[in-house]
Amino acid sequence: VPPRIIFSGIQPTGVPHLGNYIGALRQWVQLQHREEPETKLIYSVVDLHAITMPQPPDQLRRCKREALAALLAIGIDPDRATLFHQSSVPAHSELMWILSCTASVGYLSRMTQWKSKLSLAEGSTFEDRTVGSRLKLGLFSYPVLQAADILIHRATHVPVGHDQRQHIEFARECATNFNHTYGRHLVMPDVLNPPIHRVMSLTDPTSKMSKSHKSERSRILITDSAKDIKSKIGSALTDSIPGVSYDTANRPGISNLLDILTIFDAQERSSAQLADAYSDISPKQLKEMVADAVITGLDGIRDRYLELLAKGDAHLDKIEAEGARKARESAEETMELVRAAVGL
Numbered sequence: 001v002p003p004r005i006i007f008s009g010i011q012p013t014g015v016p017h018l019g020n021y022i023g024a025l026r027q028w029v030q031l032q033h034r035e036e037p038e039t040k041l042i043y044s045v046v047d048l049h050a051i052t053m054p055q056p057p058d059q060l061r062r063c064k065r066e067a068l069a070a071l072l073a074i075g076i077d078p079d080r081a082t083l084f085h086q087s088s089v090p091a092h093s094e095l096m097w098i099l100s101c102t103a104s105v106g107y108l109s110r111m112t113q114w115k116s117k118l119s120l121a122e123g124s125t126f127e128d129r130t131v132g133s134r135l136k137l138g139l140f141s142y143p144v145l146q147a148a149d150i151l152i153h154r155a156t157h158v159p160v161g162h163d164q165r166q167h168i169e170f171a172r173e174c175a176t177n178f179n180h181t182y183g184r185h186l187v188m189p190d191v192l193n194p195p196i197h198r199v200m201s202l203t204d205p206t207s208k209m210s211k212s213h214k215s216e217r218s219r220i221l222i223t224d225s226a227k228d229i230k231s232k233i234g235s236a237l238t239d240s241i242p243g244v245s246y247d248t249a250n251r252p253g254i255s256n257l258l259d260i261l262t263i264f265d266a267q268e269r270s271s272a273q274l275a276d277a278y279s280d281i282s283p284k285q286l287k288e289m290v291a292d293a294v295i296t297g298l299d300g301i302r303d304r305y306l307e308l309l310a311k312g313d314a315h316l317d318k319i320e321a322e323g324a325r326k327a328r329e330s331a332e333e334t335m336e337l338v339r340a341a342v343g344l
């Protein structure tokens with residue numbers, strides 16, 4: 001059996017929040033210990049994806065640095081995992097072009113990310129509709145780049161949340177189309193047991209915690225101070241029903257707090273079990289417990305993050321350059337096969 005190769009990427013869109021950490025990034029760290037030493041772990045800050053939404057260059061540069069520092073701060077070990085910025089390996093874009101020449105437009109146009117961006121434009125004011133008419137090609141075709149990210153490293157497994165499953169399906173579709181046309185050179189990736197935890201917004205617990213949410217109090221950043229965590233969880237939206245019970249439909253706020261508590265519970269109790277154990281405490285006491293659990297669970301991340309940023313760019317650049325070197329090597333192995341198969 002050839003060694004497993006695991007690829008995953010995160011967009012440089014600022015410091016990750018608790019949802020990103022629990023839903024994705026914590027698993028990246030855990031894989032370093034859980035997987036066999038032969039398993040290759042390849043983690044990328046996917047900056048080329050970030051420019052599907054244009055932004056000031058200085059902001060992108062800052063976000064890339066912050067994403068890299070955040071990944072190191074949570075415990076990604078650059079000696080164990082290949083950690084790099086996507087744009088440092090131009091072959092990702094080269095493979096994207098080659099894949100797009102055998103990818104189907106129909107399949108892409110049915111993907112929800114694109115459809116949600118379209119309906120966002122349609123449902124908006126006239127002024128926004130003109131924004132809609134200026135929707136960019138990159139936003140339409142970015143799943144092909146995502147497929148290239150995965151296929152270029154011959155990834156066998158991709159850890160993704162539920163909302164990203166169709167992107168792995170599409171990567172498989174791209175591999176199938178290429179292999180059908182040029183021979184079986186690309187490896188079919190599989191989904192790796194996605195984390196099941198979904199963290200909800202603190203201010204609107206019926207929607208998921210997200211960087212897109214306007215209120216900064218809706219999310220906990222993994223680099224928040226203990227004081228900020230206490231304050232945000234302390235003011236989380238709950239209800240006026242006395243006591244604690246687990247009922248996601250009628251008590252989404254309390255249930256979200258219980259869900260967060262399970263994530264960090266040393267005894268690995270379920271949310272319902274925790275609700276039973278703490279049925280008599282007040283929401284205020286529950287919030288204090290949850291805040292303490294989150295503070296302990298994220299302990300050290302903030303300090304390591306600030307330390308890394310204080311060390312300056314040269315230190316982070318050096319780590320990234322070494323990761324990029326390894327990633328280019330891995331990508332080039334595939335590109336030699338691909339170019340030869342296509343006749344380039």
Ligand code: ADP
Nearest residue numbers: 019020023024161197198199208209210211212
């Ligand atoms: P956001 O919703 O803040 O824009 P992304 O869509 O960039 O986050 O997601 C990055 C990763 O974090 C994905 O793997 C996604 O499944 C995971 N993720 C995002 N928000 C949450 C959440 N609230 N709970 C659990 N996982 C999440």
Ligand code: NA
Nearest residue numbers: 163210211212
């Ligand atoms: Na999102």
